[in-house]
Amino acid sequence: MTRIGQTMMLLHGGDREEARNRFAALWSEIGADGDALHRCTLAHYMADAQDDPEDELAWDIRALAAADGLSQARLAEHHDSLAVRAFYPSLHLNLAADYVKLHRPEQARRHLDRAHDALDALADDAYGNDIREAVRRLERQLDAV
Template identity: 65%
Template sequence: MAEPQQDAHQGDQDATMVRIGQAIMLHRGGDREEARNRFAALWTETDTDADLFYRCTIAHYMADTQDDPADELAWDLRALAAADALERDRVSWGEHQLAVRSLYPSLYLNLAADHVKLGDEQAARLELERARGKLDALPADAYGEGIRAAIERLEKRIANGAASPGGTDHLP
């Protein structure tokens, strides 16, 4: 009897990932509002304790659909909180262990970009330092190189004084 329940749970997880992927594709296709609506629905449907990986992913991408930098920061902080909760409960990581570890540099990078948009250079530098501290978790592939390059670009923007509220750089 346990196997059918396990299969049903796996099916629910697969369906959630498909729906997250669909919302990401909508956003990347330019439909921010529909992506935001779908992420919001997923957020309310996921369990705050049992679905931490999904909640981290949803919040991470939901942040990118926000029009207000303060709202973007709030969603990025939710993503980080979910990742931190997963870190504390490593037993539940399962197959998501590598994904969570490799997400940290991007989470911190996005927080840094949020702070730049809000004009808080000091907080941005702190988050970039945290991102750099997690770079060893990134694979040596296109994703890892993209995050490393984005960190360097944002550091240069801040160093050159180009960091100002309202910036619009998209980060991974």
């Protein structure tokens, strides 16, 4: 998780290519069947490092699949205040945004509805409020299509 976090900082610092390279190396190390928490986290951020919307979608699908295999017990080993169900609003929001970029509004709407349905898992804090607002923005964008 430390190396994923360090690579995430590269990504947020604007070095997308180096972040992609490091995430790819970490993915090879973790493996497609590796620890679900590591796969979910890495795939979530690797999606953000992509330039091609199809590649972004593929990584966001991997992140969701890994979350589906993540147990609350495993997550608690990493941080006892996190809940697996709180991952889903963001994961589905990202997929909805991917499908919007790819001009696939029906699939976007399906994931946006799932994100909306999962919002109650979020705390009433800055992160939860940011996700709720992002869902509302994307809903308005899809409604305008």
